[in-house]
């Protein structure tokens with residue numbers, strides 16, 4: 001397990017390759033409690049594009065959960081500090097103390113990315129994904145005199161598109177940080193920048209559940225072969241347990257294809273290693289690597 005809060009500066013935009021006005025990226029959005037930084041990694045234009053879907057995800061889908069979990073916000077003054085509920089009898093809104101309210105942790109169980117299905121497909125929507133609303137019970141008992149209503153309802157939004165885009169961004173940024181932008185042909189920048197659709201081909205669910213004890217989020221870089229085509233292809237994939245501490249399902253993002261010269265260098269390194277009788281323990285620096293987020 002690695003506990004690293006910042007990677008070395010990248011020096012170019014990981015989405016468009018631009019080199020001017022570079023800003024710091026959080027691998028997992030700051031608004032979802034992400035603490036690991038990637039300095040000089042996003043140009044101003046790409047930072048604006050990613051902030052749109054990340055912001056929408058944080059405000060809508062995870063709005064109440066963030067209030068309850070007290071996740072950081074850059075606009076503390078603008079954020080509600082209470083949870084909104086509605087009395088269905090009167091239609092009136094009631095504002096509850098987050099510690100005394102039920103909040104929902106929204107979860108999306110995706111099918112595997114289209115590229116990894118058998119046979120591979122290029123889905124056009126999220127058909128097959130299922131939504132789950134996990135209740136987080138009040139952190140402390142509610143005083144009787146506060147519970148004036150017999151029944152309260154809560155709104156919960158599922159913004160699957162913004163979630164998928166955020167997962168794509170996390171996967172791409174993590175691969176850039178850990179594997180190096182020069183070592184793979186990325187699939188995702190045009191999708192993250194909104195220039196291409198087909199996100200369903202690359203973003204989906206993982207069959208394995210990641211959950212690192214004590215960590216809010218879990219993440220692993222993986223190398224694997226596609227279930228079709230050339231076995232020589234190394235797909236670079238990232239498993240992402242966003243809010244895995246709370247039991248959220250793990251997503252799988254196919255971020256790109258490892259470059260041939262990387263594969264050759266790895267093959268050489270392996271044969272040198274076995275000649276030196278150092279065993280075959282190291283199966284590539286990227287596979288199965290752990291990190292704290």
Ligand SMILES: [Zn+2]
Nearest residue numbers: 013016043046
């Ligand atoms: Zn850019």
